[in-house]
Amino acid sequence: MTVNKNYIHSFCTIQKNTVFLNGEVVFTTEENSFADFSKKVYKHFEINYPKFFKMDNLSKLAFLGAELLLTAADENSAENNTALVFANKSSSLDTDVKYQSSISDSEDYYPSPAVFVYTLPNICLGEISIKHQLKSENSFFIFADYEPEFMENYCNILLENQKADRVLCGWVEYYNEEYKAFLCLVDKKGETEHNHEQLKKLYNK
Amino acid sequence: MIKEVFITETNCITPIGFDVAVNIKNIGKAVSGIQLQNNPKLLNTPFYAAVINDAELDLAFAKVTSAEGYSRLEKMMILALEPIIKKSNIDLNERTAFILSTTKGNVTALENQENIDPAYLNVLAKKVADFFGFKNEPIVVSNACVSGILAVSVAKRLIQANLYDNVFVVAGDEVSKFVLSGFNSFQAMSNLPCKPYSVNRTGVSLGEATAAVLVSSNKENAKIKIIGDGSINDANHISGPSRTGEGLYRSIQSALAEAKIDSNQIDYISAHGTATPYNDEMEAIALNRLGLENVPVNSFKGYYGHTLGASGLLETVIGIESVNQNTLFTSLGFDTIGVSQSIKVIEKKENADIRYFLKTASGFGGCNTAVLFEKVN
Numbered sequence: 001m002t003v004n005k006n007y008i009h010s011f012c013t014i015q016k017n018t019v020f021l022n023g024e025v026v027f028t029t030e031e032n033s034f035a036d037f038s039k040k041v042y043k044h045f046e047i048n049y050p051k052f053f054k055m056d057n058l059s060k061l062a063f064l065g066a067e068l069l070l071t072a073a074d075e076n077s078a079e080n081n082t083a084l085v086f087a088n089k090s091s092s093l094d095t096d097v098k099y100q101s102s103i104s105d106s107e108d109y110y111p112s113p114a115v116f117v118y119t120l121p122n123i124c125l126g127e128i129s130i131k132h133q134l135k136s137e138n139s140f141f142i143f144a145d146y147e148p149e150f151m152e153n154y155c156n157i158l159l160e161n162q163k164a165d166r167v168l169c170g171w172v173e174y175y176n177e178e179y180k181a182f183l184c185l186v187d188k189k190g191e192t193e194h195n196h197e198q199l200k201k202l203y204n205k
Numbered sequence: 206m207i208k209e210v211f212i213t214e215t216n217c218i219t220p221i222g223f224d225v226a227v228n229i230k231n232i233g234k235a236v237s238g239i240q241l242q243n244n245p246k247l248l249n250t251p252f253y254a255a256v257i258n259d260a261e262l263d264l265a266f267a268k269v270t271s272a273e274g275y276s277r278l279e280k281m282m283i284l285a286l287e288p289i290i291k292k293s294n295i296d297l298n299e300r301t302a303f304i305l306s307t308t309k310g311n312v313t314a315l316e317n318q319e320n321i322d323p324a325y326l327n328v329l330a331k332k333v334a335d336f337f338g339f340k341n342e343p344i345v346v347s348n349a350c351v352s353g354i355l356a357v358s359v360a361k362r363l364i365q366a367n368l369y370d371n372v373f374v375v376a377g378d379e380v381s382k383f384v385l386s387g388f389n390s391f392q393a394m395s396n397l398p399c400k401p402y403s404v405n406r407t408g409v410s411l412g413e414a415t416a417a418v419l420v421s422s423n424k425e426n427a428k429i430k431i432i433g434d435g436s437i438n439d440a441n442h443i444s445g446p447s448r449t450g451e452g453l454y455r456s457i458q459s460a461l462a463e464a465k466i467d468s469n470q471i472d473y474i475s476a477h478g479t480a481t482p483y484n485d486e487m488e489a490i491a492l493n494r495l496g497l498e499n500v501p502v503n504s505f506k507g508y509y510g511h512t513l514g515a516s517g518l519l520e521t522v523i524g525i526e527s528v529n530q531n532t533l534f535t536s537l538g539f540d541t542i543g544v545s546q547s548i549k550v551i552e553k554k555e556n557a558d559i560r561y562f563l564k565t566a567s568g569f570g571g572c573n574t575a576v577l578f579e580k581v582n
Contacts, residue, residue: 084438091310091326091347096383100315103386106249116387117444117569120308122348126570129440135455138438138572139355142326142345150344157362163435163459 006159007190011202012068014061014181021068023205034177038064055127056095058174062086062124065183066168070132083137083164084125085154090175091121091142124172137163146171148199155186210361211427211581214289214419215522218281219509220255223265229526232534233554237508239398239410248385253398255412255510256380257281276311276323282333282377285417290337293419295371302369303339305330306346306356306376308514312383333375350568351436352376353416354517358434358576360420370422376518377415385411393481401478401504401536402485402550404543409479412510416519427581429525435459439571445483446567450491453567456575457495464577468495472559473533475524477566478504479511484567489544503551507537517566517574528559528580
C-alpha cells in the first residue's frame, strides 16, 4: 500500500548498561541494577523531571529512550503530532509480579494504587505523552519477539492515513533486570529508509 | 480508492448469555449480570460483580471440545471464536490475521509462582490461536480498557493496508483477585451495582466476558461498515481522565474526519460509562464539546459491569444489534443525571432509525478510542 517512502529520522538502543544513539555509544556505565543505571542515565543527560522517580522500570526505560529521540527532534518542530507505537514480550509482568506479591498473603496484604496503575504496559505511553504533550495516536502490542514487519506496516499506516506526522515506534522489553529498548523516530523526510530489513539490522546492531 | 471494511460475524460469552441473541434478549428485559458476590478467595468483603458460572462454562466448553488444560479465560475466548470461525468458513491462511485483545489476560496464573508462563499474553494468544490453527503469529493489543475497541481499529487499518483480507478479533478479561484488589485500592468500586452517569454513582462494578468479531473486506454477510477511527492520548494523567476530555474529543474528531461525516449525523453512542465520578464527567464534557449532547447515549456497564479490555468489543457487538434491530437499549442503572453537562442518556428501550453509530472507550494511561460505524443495507 505504501506509495510514499518514510524514513528513520533517528534511533536509540538501551541495553546492558549502555545507551546508543544513532548507532553510537553515548553513555555507558557499570551498575548492578537497572534502578541505578537508569538514574545515571537520567543524570548524565541532565533530565529534570522528578516524576521519573515514581515510574516503574518499564516506564523508566521507555521514557529514557523517548527523551533522547524527542528532545533532539522537537527543537525545530512546532507541530507535535507524533504517534507512539510500542511493543514488547513481557507486557507489564515485572510490575505485575511485584503487585501480586502485595496481595498473595492475607496476613501481609498491602495493595497499593501507585503500584497497581503500572500493571498496564501502555502506562509508559501515557508517561511519554504527558512529558512531551503528545495528544496523539498511541497503541501497545505484545509479540513473542520483535516484529519489524508489523512495526513497519503499522507506522506506515499511521503516516499514510494522516493519523500522525511522525511515529515514535519500537520495542521496550523489561522483566526482572533483563531489558532492551530499541526506538525509532519515523518521519516522512530523512536519509535512512524505513523498512523492516533496516529495522531488523538496527535492532540487532 | 480506500478499501471498505466490515464486521461480518459477531459473538459474545457473558454472564447473561453465551451467544448474541440471548444477550440481546436479556438486555431487552433489563436483566443485569451484576450480582452480590461473596467469595473471600477473590476479595475479603462481599462485592458486586458480573461473573460467569464455572459449571455453565465447562458444560459449554465440553460441547465444543474434549481438550483439557485450558484456563477459564481461554475457554471463554475459544467459545466466543468457535462459532464464528466455523460459520465464516474462511481459510486461516496468510491472508487471515488473529488479534487478541486483553487488559490482564491470564493474570491469575501469577498465583502459581512455580510457573508464571501462562501469564505471558503472547503465550495466551498462541494457545488460543493454535486451538484453531491460525497460520499467522497472533497480534496482541494490550492498551488498558480501550484494548477491545482498539483491536477493531487495528484490524480495519491492517485490512485497508491490504495486509490481510480477514481478521478475527477476540477480546476478553476475567474478574480476578488481582484486578479486584487494585480497583478496591483506588477506592473505585461501587458498593451497589454500578450506576453510569447517575448523580449517586460511586464507582465501577467489575465484570468478565469475551467477545469476538470477524473484520473483513468482503461485504457479503456484512453486519456493519467501519468508517473511521482514532485512538488519541489525553497527555494529562496516568490514572485519571483529562478534565476537558481532550483525548476522547480528539479521537472522535479523528474518526469523524476520516468518515467524512459531521457530528450531527451520529444517531447513537455506546459510550464507556464506567460509573466512576471522573470518567462519566469527562465523557459528558467531550460529547458536549462535539455538540453530541442530544444524541442518545448509553453505557452497557449496568448489564455487564466493567469487563476491562473486553468491554469495547462486547459493547460494539451489542451496539451492532442496536443498529440492525433499530433499537436503543436502556442505560441500566441510570436514574438522575449526575454529570455537569447534559447528555441524552437512554432511559427506556425505544425504536429508532440508526444509521451512524459511535463506540467510544477510555482507560488508564490516558488512552481513548473512538470508532464510527455505518449501517449497511
